[in-house]
Amino acid sequence: MQIQTGLEAGVEGALLKADVRDLDFYYGAFHALKRVSMPIYDHRVTALIGPSGCGKSTLLRCFNRMHDLYPGNRYAGGGIVLYPDDTNLLAPGVDPIEVRMRISMVFQKPNPFPKSIYENVAYSLRVRGMSNKNELDDRVESALKGAALWNEVSNRLKELGANLSGGQQQRLCIARALASDPEIILFDEPTSALDPIATASIEELITELKEKVTILIVTHNMQQAARISDFTGYMYLGEMVEFGVTDQIFIKPQKKATEDYITGRFG
Amino acid sequence: MTASATLSSQPRPLGSGISDRLSKKASRHVKERIIEGLLFSAAAFSVFVTIAIVYVLVKESWVFFETVPLSDFLFDTQWTPLFDDAHYGIMVLLSGTLTSSAVALLVAIPLGTIIAIYLSEFAGFKVREIAKPFLELLGGVPTIVYGYFALTFLTPILQKIYPDLPGFNLLSAGLVMGIMIIPYVASLSEDAMRAVPMALREGSYAMGATRLQTALWVVTPAATSGIASAYILGISRAVGETMILAVAAGMQPNLTFNPTEPGATITSYIVQVALGDLPHGSIGYQTIFAAGLTLLLMTLAFNLLGYWLRKRFREVY
Numbered sequence: 072m073q074i075q076t077g078l079e080a081g082v083e084g085a086l087l088k089a090d091v092r093d094l095d096f097y098y099g100a101f102h103a104l105k106r107v108s109m110p111i112y113d114h115r116v117t118a119l120i121g122p123s124g125c126g127k128s129t130l131l132r133c134f135n136r137m138h139d140l141y142p143g144n145r146y147a148g149g150g151i152v153l154y155p156d157d158t159n160l161l162a163p164g165v166d167p168i169e170v171r172m173r174i175s176m177v178f179q180k181p182n183p184f185p186k187s188i189y190e191n192v193a194y195s196l197r198v199r200g201m202s203n204k205n206e207l208d209d210r211v212e213s214a215l216k217g218a219a220l221w222n223e224v225s226n227r228l229k230e231l232g233a234n235l236s237g238g239q240q241q242r243l244c245i246a247r248a249l250a251s252d253p254e255i256i257l258f259d260e261p262t263s264a265l266d267p268i269a270t271a272s273i274e275e276l277i278t279e280l281k282e283k284v285t286i287l288i289v290t291h292n293m294q295q296a297a298r299i300s301d302f303t304g305y306m307y308l309g310e311m312v313e314f315g316v317t318d319q320i321f322i323k324p325q326k327k328a329t330e331d332y333i334t335g336r337f338g
Numbered sequence: 339m340t341a342s343a344t345l346s347s348q349p350r351p352l353g354s355g356i357s358d359r360l361s362k363k364a365s366r367h368v369k370e371r372i373i374e375g376l377l378f379s380a381a382a383f384s385v386f387v388t389i390a391i392v393y394v395l396v397k398e399s400w401v402f403f404e405t406v407p408l409s410d411f412l413f414d415t416q417w418t419p420l421f422d423d424a425h426y427g428i429m430v431l432l433s434g435t436l437t438s439s440a441v442a443l444l445v446a447i448p449l450g451t452i453i454a455i456y457l458s459e460f461a462g463f464k465v466r467e468i469a470k471p472f473l474e475l476l477g478g479v480p481t482i483v484y485g486y487f488a489l490t491f492l493t494p495i496l497q498k499i500y501p502d503l504p505g506f507n508l509l510s511a512g513l514v515m516g517i518m519i520i521p522y523v524a525s526l527s528e529d530a531m532r533a534v535p536m537a538l539r540e541g542s543y544a545m546g547a548t549r550l551q552t553a554l555w556v557v558t559p560a561a562t563s564g565i566a567s568a569y570i571l572g573i574s575r576a577v578g579e580t581m582i583l584a585v586a587a588g589m590q591p592n593l594t595f596n597p598t599e600p601g602a603t604i605t606s607y608i609v610q611v612a613l614g615d616l617p618h619g620s621i622g623y624q625t626i627f628a629a630g631l632t633l634l635l636m637t638l639a640f641n642l643l644g645y646w647l648r649k650r651f652r653e654v655y
Contacts, residue, residue, distance in 0.1 A: 137540065137543070137544065142463070168546050169546075171544055171545065172546040178537060178540065178541060180537060184538060184559075184560070185538075185562075186559065195546065198547040199546065247541075
C-alpha cells in the first residue's frame with residue numbers, strides 16, 4: 072500500500088504515456104522477461120536499473136521493436152500499450168517502422184553514420200521522405216540546439232560526424248533522435264562509453280529534454296538514475312522487482328532485494 | 339646480502355650478477371632466430387619473384403625499344419609486328435583490352451553490387467548459405483570453359499539479335515568475362531558490407547529506416563573502401579583475362595572501341611605469339627615483353643588507385 076501512496080505522490084499531474092503489462096519475452100529458449108509490468112509517465116524520466124543480464128536493455132528494446140531485427144526473438148505474452156493510441160505496440164498488426172518513427176533511441180556507444188554532421192541529423196527526416204532544403208535546415212538546427220551541440224558545430228556541419236569527440240558524438244546521436252520529434256526517446260546506457268565531463272553534459276541534457284519528450288533510460292550507474300530520473304524500476308533475472316518514485320526507491324525501498332542492490336551489498 | 343630497505347643515501351649495486359634462473363637461455367634464443375629466419379625468407383621470396391618478373395620484363399623490353407622508338411609504340415595506329423611492313427602501335431591492343439574490359443565491368447559491377455547488397459542485407463541465413471557456394475563456384479569455372487561458352491553459346495544468341503555480328507567479337511567475350519568476374523565483385527563487396535558494425539544498422543533502423551534505406555544510405559557508404567577494393571580487383575581481372583578473349587574475340591589486332599567487332603587484347607596477343615613459331619630473340623618475339631610491361635603498368639596503376647581509394651574512404655567506426 073505504501074508503494075501505491077509513494078507512486079501517487081510522484082504521479083500527480085503526470086499522464087500515462089505507455090504501460091508495460093505482464094510482458095514475456097524470449098531469446099530463443101531463454102526466458103528473458105518474465106511478466107514484467109511498469110508504467111511510463113508522460114514527460115518524465117524513467118530509469119531501469121539492475122545487474123548485468125537482468126533484462127533491462129531487453130525491456131528497453133521492446134519499446135521500439137528492435138528485437139524484430141533478429142530471428143528467434145519472441146514476444147510471448149502481455150504487451151506495451153502506447154497512449155493516446157491505446158494500442159499494444161507488440162501486436163502483430165503494428166508496423167515496427169511506424170513505432171520507431173515515434174519512439175526513437177540513443178545507444179550505448181555513440182554510433183554516428185559515416186556521413187556529415189548535417190546528414191546524420193537529417194537522416195531521421197530523410198527516411199520519412201522529407202527533402203525540402205529549408206525545412207531540413209530548420210529541423211537540423213533546432214535538433215542540434217535541442218541536443219546542446221549547435222554552438223560547437225554550427226560552422227562545421229559538413230564535417231564527418233566521426234570527427235567529433237565521444238561526448239559530442241553522443242549528443243549528435245541525441246540530435247538525430249530528436250530531429251523527427253519523437254514522443255519517447257529510449258536511452259541504452261548512453262554515458263557508459265563517456266568520460267565524467269561528457270557524462271555530466273548528457274545527464275543535464277536528459278533532464279532538459281523531458282520538457283519535450285518522455286524518456287526511458289537504462290543505466291548501470293545508480294547515482295545517475297538517482298540524479299536524473301523521476302521513476303525507477305529495479306530489475307533482476309528478468310523480473311521487475313520494484314518500481315516506484317526514484318527518491319523513494321533510493322531512500323526507502325520496499326523490498327529487501329532492492330535495498331541490497333542499491334546499498335551495494337549485491338550486484 | 340639483505341633485501342631490507344635502507345634509508346641511507348649511499349649508492350647500492352644493482353644486484354649481484356645474474357642468477358641462473360633469470361639468465362638468457364641459448365637454446366630458446368637459437369630456436370627463435372631460426373623461426374624468424376624461415377618467416378623472413380617466405381616473405382622475401384614473394385618480393386624476390388616480383389622483382390625478378392619486373393627485371394625480365396624491363397630487360398627484354400629494353401631490347402625491343404632499342405629497335406622500335408617509344409613514340410611509335412605509343413602513337414602508331416597499327417599493330418602488325420608479323421608483317422613485312424611492321425608497325426608497333428600498342429594502342430591497337432589497348433583498345434581491345436579496354437573495350438572488352440568495359441563490357442565486362444558494365445555487367446560485373448552492377449550485378450555484383452546488387453548481389454552483395456541482397457546477400458548481406460536482405461537474404462536470410464539459409465538463402466545465404468546456399469547461394470554463396472554457388473556464387474563461388476561461378477568463379478571457379480576454368481576460363482577456357484567460359485571462352486567456349488562465349489563462342490559457341492552466347493555469340494549465336496547475340497547473332498539472332500544483331501545478324502551482322504561477326505563470329506568472333508569483343509561483345510560476347512566481354513559479357514561472359516563479366517559473368518566470370520561477378521563472384522569476385524559480389525563476394526568481396528559482401529564481406530565489406532557484413533563487416534559494417536551492427537550498431538550502425540541498429541542506429542538506422544531505430545530512426546525508422548526501412549531495410550533498403552539502411553542498405554543504401556548507411557551500409558553501402560560505410561563499406562565504400564571495401565567495395566572500391568572489390569571493383570579494383572574486378573578491373574584487374576578483366577584487364578588480365580586471357581583465355582576467354584583468345585577463344586572468343588578473334589585475336590585480330592583492330593583499333594576500335596566498338597564491341598561488336600573482333601579484336602585482340604594485350605593478353606590474347608601474348609598467347610598468340612608465345613604459342614606461335616616466331617624465333618626467340620626476333621623483334622616480333624620481343625613485342626610480347628613490351629606488351630607484358632604495358633599490362634603490368636596498367637594493373638599497377640589500378641592497384642595504386644585502389645590503395646588510394648581505400649585510404650581516402652577508410653571508415654572509422
